[in-house]
Amino acid sequence: MSEKVHRVVFVPEGRTLNVPDGQTLLEAARSAGIRINAPCGGKGTCGGCRIVVPENPPPPEESCLRVLSGEEIHRNLRLACQLRVRRNLRVVIPEETRLADQKILVEGAERRTALAPNVRKVVLHLPPPSVADQRSDADRLLDGLAEKGLPDLQLDFGAARDLSGRLRALDFETAAVVLGSDVIGLERPSAADACYGVAFDIGTTTLAGYLVNLVTGEVAAAAGRTNPQTVYGDDVVARIEYCGRDKRGARTLQGLVVDAMNAMIREVCRKAAIRPSVVYEVTVVGNTTMNHLLLRLPVDPIARAPFVAASASGQSVPARDLGLKIHPRGRLYAGPLVASFVGADTVGVILATGLHESDRLRMAIDIGTNGEIVLGMRDRLIACSTAAGPAFEGARIRYGMRAATGAIDRVDLDGDRLILHTIDEAPPVGLCGTGLLDAVVALVEAGIVRPNGAMRSAGDLAECPPELARRVVGTDGDLGFVLASDDETRIGHPVLLMQKDIREVQLAKGAIAAGTAMLLEEFGATAADLEEVLLAGAFGNFIRPERALAIGLIPNVPREKVKFVGNAAGVGARMLLVNRDLRSVAEDVARGTEHIELSRRPDFQQHFAEAMHFPTGRP
C-alpha cells in the first residue's frame, strides 16, 4: 500500500482527515466516524452517498455518470463510494447524504418555495437622540424600520424593556430582529446573517427536526428521534386514554415531547455550530393529537364521539410558554388541522406535494403509525387517517427495531436462497419496517405464508423450497421463520419473523389499503384514474415500490406512477417556516379538505377484511 496520504477537509465542520492515497471518500469518512448514507453498501448503484467537491472536482467515474444526472455532475456532485482520493480535497456533505443516528428521512421532494420567512434581521444605523430630536427610543427604532420599508411594526413589550440599554450599548447601530409584525430584539449588526428556524414533524412514533437558515432558505442540519411519548402508548388513542386516566398525564406527555424537541434543537445547532438563541421560530406539523398534546390543548374530545378538536386553526404562541429553548422571545407556529384525526402533517404533505394545485388526480400516502392518505387535485381534496399501527416503524414486532445500524432492511429471494441486507452492513440484530415488508413478501412468494396470512407449519411445507422450509420453527401457537440464526446475529438470539408479526403487517396493510380504496370510491375514481401515487414518510421512502405493489399495500398502478416524496410532512413544515405567506394557504387547505372517518363507514369492515389478504401469484 502506498505511503502517500492526502488531506481531506469536510465542510462545514472543518474536520480534516489524513486519507491514504486511493481510499474512497466513503471509507475515509466512515473510519473517522462521519456517517454517510450508503443504502447500496458502496456499490455505486443507489446514489445515496452524493457529495460535493466544490473546487476542481476529479472527473466523474463511469458509475457516477450512470447514477447522477448531467446537471448534478455539472454542480460538482460525485459519489463518495466511487471517488478515490488521489490528492488534497475539500468536500461538502449535503444534509441529505448524512446519516442521522436513526435513519430518519431528511430529504424530500422540496418544492420551490419563495424565501419570505416570518423572521428577518434588519440592519439600522439610527441617529442618536439629541435636544433637537427627543423621540422615544421605541419611536426612533420603529421610524428607522419604516424607512427601511417595514412600516406598522410594533415593539415586543419584553424587547422594549431592554431597548434603551441595548441601543446605547450598540451606539444606535443594530440589527433589529423582526418576527411577524413585532420587533423582538436588537443585536449587533454583525449578527445580521445568523437567522435560523427549526421545522418539526411531530409523528406519533418519530420526531424529525430541520434547522433552516432563514437567510438562504437552506437546511443547515437535521435530527431524528423516537417520540418519547411512545412509553405511554403506541398510538394516539392509547395516549389520549392515558391522559384520561392520569390527571397529570397531559402535562407529562407535553414535557416529554418538548424535552425531545429541545434536545433536537441543541443537536442541530451543534451540527451547524450556532447558538440556539439565534433560532427565532419553530414550525410544527403533527396529527391532531400530537398537536394538542404539544400545545396543552385538551385531547379528550378528539377520541370521543362526535370526535372534535379543541382548535383547528394554526397557532402562533411564544416558544417559552411551551418550554422550548430558542430565542427567549421566539415563537412556535403549529400548522392548521383538518379534523380530529387528520392533522397538520397531512396539510404539510399537501403543501409539499402540491396536490392542492394539481391538474391531475394524485394520491399521497404517508405511512406511519397513523397512515394518512390524501386523494385529489385542485378542486377537491379528500383525506382520511387509518390506524396502521406502528408495525412498519418496527414496533409490536417480536424482533422489530427502528431503522438503525444492524436492522435487516431488505430481504430478497434468489431461488431458494435468502439474501439479507442490514443497515450499515452490520451483523443483523433485528427487523425494521422495510425488512419486515420484504420478508413477508418473500414468504408469500415462496408459499410459506398463505394468501390469508397463515404460516404453514412444519408438516405442511412439502411444496416449499427445502432450504427455506427448514427455517420454519415452533408450533402452531407460536410459529416463526428464522431470518438470521444465533451464529449470524452474534447477539445471543436469532432474528425470526413470527406468525403474529405477519398479522400485524396484515392489519397495517389492510388499514391502508382499505383507506385508499374508500377514498377512491368516495371520489368516484379507480386506481386507473391516478396520475401518480406519492409515497411519503420514512418507511414509504425506503420500501421498494414493487414490494408495496406486490403485497397490495398501495393501489394497483404501473410501477412508474409510484413516486417518492420524502418526509413530505417535514417538507411542509419547512415550507411554512421559509415562507410565511403559505400559512394562509395552509389554513385554506385545512378548511377545504374533506375528511372521511373510515370507522364510521358501514362498508369499512368489508374493505378492511378484503385488504387483509395478500394478492396471489407473483406481481
Next chain:
Amino acid sequence: MSEKVHRVVFVPEGRTLNVPDGQTLLEAARSAGIRINAPCGGKGTCGGCRIVVPENPPPPEESCLRVLSGEEIHRNLRLACQLRVRRNLRVVIPEETRLADQKILVEGAERRTALAPNVRKVVLHLPPPSVADQRSDADRLLDGLAEKGLPDLQLDFGAARDLSGRLRALDFETAAVVLGSDVIGLERPSAADACYGVAFDIGTTTLAGYLVNLVTGEVAAAAGRTNPQTVYGDDVVARIEYCGRDKRGARTLQGLVVDAMNAMIREVCRKAAIRPSVVYEVTVVGNTTMNHLLLRLPVDPIARAPFVAASASGQSVPARDLGLKIHPRGRLYAGPLVASFVGADTVGVILATGLHESDRLRMAIDIGTNGEIVLGMRDRLIACSTAAGPAFEGARIRYGMRAATGAIDRVDLDGDRLILHTIDEAPPVGLCGTGLLDAVVALVEAGIVRPNGAMRSAGDLAECPPELARRVVGTDGDLGFVLASDDETRIGHPVLLMQKDIREVQLAKGAIAAGTAMLLEEFGATAADLEEVLLAGAFGNFIRPERALAIGLIPNVPREKVKFVGNAAGVGARMLLVNRDLRSVAEDVARGTEHIELSRRPDFQQHFAEAMHFPTGRP
C-alpha cells in the same frame, strides 16, 4: 324627641338604618359610619352632600333650590344635610358624594363619552357538535361570535386550553368574554352583565382608582391612596436616582405601586360587591416616570440629557405579567406619553377637557407634585411640566398632611380673627394643601408675610393686627405662625406655618406661574386671550379660585373664567376604559402636542424668580 323611627335603605349597599323621625340623612349616615362628603359642614351651602331619592322624593328645601339646579332637582337630587327623614326612604349615594378614606377627588367634568369598551360579553347559544357538524370547538365559538356581528376574532391561547371543558360544562350556552380582538374566557350566560374595568391615575404622590361598570359606563366605586413609592423619593427625579443607585430599585418601586393598585382593586370591588375576576381591563395614565416604573421600562434616559423615554406609545400588556390581580387573562392599557416629562396624565387631561377639539384658547393646570400645564385649542397644543414639589399635597411642610380627617383645609381672616376649618370638622391635626395656600394668602394680606415671602419677626410686627402678631413665634432662623395651639389640637403639639413652608409654597407657585407664563409666551398669547383656565387634580379642585388668583398661582383672568374639572387625568383614564376608539385619538394627541422644557429655556430663571413674589395689595 319623637319615638317614631323610619327605615332608610342605602343603595347599592343595601344597608338599612332605623332613623329617628326628623334626623337629617347626613346625621343618620354618619352615625352608621357611612361617610358622606360635606365640605360646608352641613350648612346646606356647598352642595357636596348631593344624594338621590329615586322614588317619590320629598319636596326640595329652600336651601336645596339655591344650591342645586332645576335639572338636578328634577333628577331627584337632594342635599343629605337638609333632608329630614319623615318616612321610609330608599337613598342612592352617588360615588362623588362618598368620602374616600383620603379626600381623593373622584368626580370630574366627565365628558360625554360613547360607551364602546374594549371588553364585552356576548351571550351565545351554540349548537353542540354532532357527526354532521364536527367543527372544532374553537371554530364553533368563533363562528357563533361572527353570527353575532363580531367576525375576525381570535381565541386567546390560554382560553383555548379551557375551551372544550368549559363549553361542555355549560352545555354550549355561554357568555364569551371578548377583549380587543381576543376571546379570553367563557362564562355562564347569567354572568353577562358582570363586566368591569378599573381606571387608574398614577400620580407621583397620589393614586386614584375608579371601578367602572362597562355595561352601563358608570363609576361603581372609587379609591385613593398615597403612592407608596414616595418612601423612595418625593419626586420623579429622586426615584430615578434611586433606581440608578440600587440595581433592584426599579423592581422594588414596581412592586410597591402594583401592590397598592391591587389593594385598591380589592377595595373598589368590595365596595361594589363584585369579585376582582370580573375586572377584565385596567387603564392607566401617569407621567412618563410613573408609566415606565409601572411597566418596568428603563427610566434612566428620562432624567439624563437629552431626556428621552424608552417608549411613548400606548401599551397593552397582560395584567398578570405586571402582577395585577384581575381576570387571569385581563390586560392593562397604559395611555401614550407626550415626552419624557409630559406623560399620559396630561393626555388624559386633554381628553377630559376636550382641549384638542376646542375652538377657543384654554389652559388646563393639573397641580400635583409635577404640575402639568397644557395650553391650546384645536390646531395647536403646547404642554410643559413643572417641578412644583409636593407642598400642595402636604409633603415637605412641617405640619403638613394629606387631605384627611383633621387637616386644616381652609383658613379665613375675619378682621384680625383667624377662622379655621378642618376636614370632617375634627380637631385640627395638620395642614393640607388648600389650608396651606389659604394660610399663606391670609398672612400676606395681614402683612405678616412680606411680598418677597419673608415672615416678619417679633420685633417687626408693629403695623400688624395684634391678635395675629402674637401668634408669631420663634427666631429668625426658625420663625413660625401658630395656626392652632396645643389646646386646640389635643394631640400634644400645635400646628404652625413655618417660614420654610412659605418658601416651599413660593417654589411651587413660582414653578407653576413660570410655566403658565412661558406657555402663553410660546403661544404668542396673554392671559387676556384665555377663554377659560381649568383647574384639575385634587388640590386644584379644593382651592378657592380667588385665593389662587390672589397669590398669583394661576394666570390673572376674571374669576368666572376659572373652572374646576375634577381629577381630569383620572377622567381621561376612565374615558380610555369606556371607549376603546379614544385610544387612537389619545395617540394622535400625544404625538401632536408640543412640549417645552422649561429648564432649557434661557428666560426660565427670570420668570421663575418673578413668580416667586406674592402680588401686593388685596385682589
